[in-house]
Amino acid sequence: MNAFGSDAAAASVAVEGPPDAPSGKPSISQGPDRIAVAWCGPPYDGGCMITGFIIEMQQLPTAAPNVECDELTDGESGGWHEIATVVDSLAYTVKNLTPNATYRFRVRAKNVHGCSAPSLPSDAVELQAQEVSTEDFHRPISVKSGGDFKNRFEVLEELGKGRFGVVYRVQEREEPRQILAAKVIKCIKAQDRQKVLEEILIMKSLQHPKLLQLAASFESPREIVMVMEYITGGELFERVVADDFTLTERDCILFLRQVCEGVAYMHTQSIVHLDLKPENIMCHTRTSHQIKIIDFGLAQRLNMKTPVRVLFGTPEFIPPEIISYEPIGFQSDMWSVGVICYVLLSGLSPFMGDTDVDTFSNITRADYDFDDEAFDCVSQEAKDFISNLLVHRKEDRWTAKRCLESIWLTQEHDENLSNKICTDKLKKFIIRRKWQQTQQPPQRNQRTQYYSNKSNNNNSKNSAHPCPVRHCMGAYQRHFG
Known part of the structure; x- marks a missing residue:
């Protein structure tokens, strides 16, 4: 602007950079020699298109599956290494893994400007040496009634955890070949206990090969344990x-x-x-x-x-x-x-x-x-x-x-x-x-x-x-x- 008038010009600037890390931690589902990994995209793509995701894997020492993620350093665990780059997908199946080994996974997003920081690590997952044979699912489940759950069964590992209980893979002490799943449900309120007992009554009345079978149930003042057949095939x-x-x-x-x-x-x-x-x-x-x-x-x-x-x-x-x-x-x-x-x-x-x-x-x-x-x-x-x-x-x-x-x-x-x-x-x-x-x-x-x-x-x-x-x-x- 001066005494003779004014003029104006405008310019726009696009600030771009590497994307944010993918949200949350990857979810995993297990097979006999493979693990399916799924994840969410990053909250911010860095101002330009995401060109792919890098999957990284970490093999944990044998004694470490129950250790919290942030308690292990890369030096203790052998570090992370890249195993695949995925384009146009939010899932990947990692094959030919070693049985009896424990793994964690994390994901990085990338665009033309570089890679993001890694996502949170997934939960640790241990591959079993072998899968339960198909015949085990066709024969009737035979579990004696009565007794105490902890005396009757040996807990082998935790399979999953939810709001209302924890599911374990268990082995009957008198029948070591029989592998089952035990769902331990906290029942402090009478209302919660009644709901679980109703579910048990319904499952006892459903004896069909296409329905999950209840083998036994155990009740204590603070929890109920439902012992069921163990299914390994996933969803x-x-x-x-x-x-x-x-x-x-x-x-x-x-x-x-x-x-x-x-x-x-x-x-x-x-x-x-x-x-x-x-x-x-x-x-x-x-x-x-x-x-x-x-x-x-x-x-x-x-x-x-x-x-x-x-x-x-x-x-x-x-x-x-x-x-x-x-x-x-x-x-x-x-x-x-x-x-x-x-x-x-x-x-x-x-x-x-x-x-x-x-x-x-x-x-x-x-x-x-x-x-x-x-x-x-x-x-x-x-x-x-x-x-x-x-x-x-x-x-x-x-x-x-x-x-x-x-x-x-x-x-x-x-x-x-x-x-x-x-x-x-x-x-x-x-x-x-x-x-x-x-x-x-x-x-x-x-x-x-x-x-x-x-x-x-x-x-x-x-x-x-x-x-x-x-x-x-x-x-x-x-x-x-």
């Missing part, structure tokens, strides 16, 4: 996306037929599962096509003369009647089976919205389609199978028995069923589900909290006054997990 969805597995529609038929067999048996025992989802369908072994339905923490025994209303479940898989707080039925499970089938065939979640409220809205309108290109190679019989399950009125849905008689589940010889199904979208679905589980606040994980207990379910006043979704979104935020 079904993680198995079918592994590098060494080629998923076809024929495989999907085999898996869904087994799911329907297990669900049909439950329903003949007047029991509804109410939490069917991919995480609750497991494989016997890493090489087996045999599955098991697990987790009966939300299961209920239904009396058709007494309407039961519930308000819990996993948002993507719950049926419309739960959202509308209407009476549930055996076909409530079949809606979830339809969603599982849709996801397995396409890798897409049929009702997933940007928020839980959007998801609930899509479910109540039964708003889904087969327009995505992922369904181009899926047979019409498979689409018809799904369409007869994702029906708004539960009375109009196929039962599990009807599913087993369907054209899709009974066909085996069609050559088109051998066409390979692309699992890229299914891998992203699995990563998103794991990310959601790590990001949920504590109250979202309390999926076993009942909106109303059994006595309330049997109360005629509740039956006369349903609680529609528009009046209880606060309850959804508290109780869906």
